[in-house]
Amino acid sequence: MRPIGIFDSGIGGLTVARAIARRLPHEQLIYFGDTAHLPYGDKSADAIRYYALKIVKYLLEQQCKMIVIACNSASTAAYGVLLEFFKEQALFVNVVDPLVEAAAAEPFGKLGLIATKATVNSGVYEQQLYRLRPDLPLHTLATPLLAPMIEEGFVEGKISTAILENYLNDPRLQGIDGLLLACTHYPLIRPQIEAFYQGRVKVLDSTDVVARVVEKQLIQHNLLAAQLSAPHRFYVSDYTPSFEAATRLFYGESVQLDYLPIW
Numbered sequence: 001m002r003p004i005g006i007f008d009s010g011i012g013g014l015t016v017a018r019a020i021a022r023r024l025p026h027e028q029l030i031y032f033g034d035t036a037h038l039p040y041g042d043k044s045a046d047a048i049r050y051y052a053l054k055i056v057k058y059l060l061e062q063q064c065k066m067i068v069i070a071c072n073s074a075s076t077a078a079y080g081v082l083l084e085f086f087k088e089q090a091l092f093v094n095v096v097d098p099l100v101e102a103a104a105a106e107p108f109g110k111l112g113l114i115a116t117k118a119t120v121n122s123g124v125y126e127q128q129l130y131r132l133r134p135d136l137p138l139h140t141l142a143t144p145l146l147a148p149m150i151e152e153g154f155v156e157g158k159i160s161t162a163i164l165e166n167y168l169n170d171p172r173l174q175g176i177d178g179l180l181l182a183c184t185h186y187p188l189i190r191p192q193i194e195a196f197y198q199g200r201v202k203v204l205d206s207t208d209v210v211a212r213v214v215e216k217q218l219i220q221h222n223l224l225a226a227q228l229s230a231p232h233r234f235y236v237s238d239y240t241p242s243f244e245a246a247t248r249l250f251y252g253e254s255v256q257l258d259y260l261p262i263w
Contacts, residue, residue, distance in 0.1 A: 001229040003028040004214070005059030005090075006068040007052075009040035010151060011236070011243060012185035013070025014250035016095065019207040020068070020214055021232070026225040027218075029232040030062055036238035036263060039147050040073035041116025041183075048118065052078035056086060058262050065223050066091040068214060072115055072182050072206075076122040091217050096124055098209040099180055104132035106202065108178040111136055114143045114167065115182035125182060139172045143183075150185045151246060156192060164189065168196050181205040188249065235260035 004027050006017050011033045021029060032055050034040075040048050052074050056067055067082070067090050069075045075094035083092055103111060113125055120142040129138050145163050154160045173179070179201050181190060187205045194203050218224045232255070236243055239259035247255050 001028075001225050002063045002065040002223075003030045003230070003233075004066045004068060005030050005032070005056070005062065005064035006070050007032040007034065007055045007059065007074070008071040008184060009033070009051075009073065010035050010038035010147075011246050011250050012147065012150070012183065014247060015184050015187045015205075015207050016068060016070035016210050018251050019211040023208075023211040024215055024218070024224070026228050028225070028228060028230050030059060030064060031232070031234045032059065032260070033234075033236045033243070035236040035240075035243055038151075039116065040071060040077075041118045041144060041147060043073070043118065045077040045118070045122070048074055048077040049081050052082060053085065054262060056082055058260075060086060060089050064090055066093065066214065066218065068210065069094045070184050070210075072096065072184065073118040076119050076124040091221060091223070093210060093214055093217060095184060095206040095210055096128060096182075098213045099182065099204060099206040100125060100128040100132065102204055102209045103178060103180055104129060104136070106178055106204075108136055108202075110176045111138050111178045111180065112173045112176035112201075113138055113140045113180040113182050114146070114173075114186070115140065116147060117142045117144055119182050125180070139176065141167065141170050141172050143167045146189070147183060147185045150188050152242075153246065153249060155188045155249070160189060160192060164192055164196060168193065176201055178202045178204065234258065237262060
């Protein structure tokens with residue numbers, strides 16, 4: 001009956017939280033968005049690891065049985081360190097491995113990926129995909145304007161269309177038949193991306209695949225909750241009314257967003 005802890009650099013990880021809540025309605029979620037330090041995509045790996053360690057320590061103090069790293073930048077920079085420190089205290093799920101495994105199972109011939117600078121520069125997707133599909137080339141493109149664009153609510157219209165088309169027309173993404181959205185913000189613009197490709201490219205994101213992995217791990221460890229024990233809790237490390245408004249966009253419904261100054 002213990003909760004599942006979920007964290008991200010901001011509120012983009014609410015797309016993952018929403019998928020988990022829909023798949024596992026009996027699980028209580030505690031979500032922490034580190035809005036004081038967003039975006040992680042422009043931070044150093046050392047800084048991201050520091051933030052992640054502090055957040056996970058707090059979530060474990062709340063008796064979380066599982067930690068979901070709902071952030072690609074944190075998954076790439078901090079997952080190994082978190083396991084090293086805390087693997088005996090909770091289960092851990094990142095957003096990279098489930099997405100790579102889903103992509104490797106598809107009959108792609110040329111795969112593209114868009115993400116933050118931190119995720120692209122880490123090379124973790126290339127490494128993980130090569131382990132499963134050494135025959136599948138991966139072409140990555142950093143798209144740093146997308147996350148702040150989405151945070152500000154520009155998910156459709158002339159502004160988002162112009163920025164998306166500029167990125168998706170990049171030569172590195174030409175000729176692909178699959179595209180990975182390697183940022184938890186990007187599911188909100190998936191319809192626009194799919195409309196751009198008009199069925200020529202299959203688009204994958206991490207939301208549903210992560211929710212399936214969460215369910216699988218809980219079943220394997222006999223940790224599924226029988227009923228919802230307490231309301232979900234949503235925290236941010238820096239509060240503004242714009243974050244409150246954006247949570248409805250990312251989570252799909254209104255939530256009570258509480259300020260939690262853990263720094």
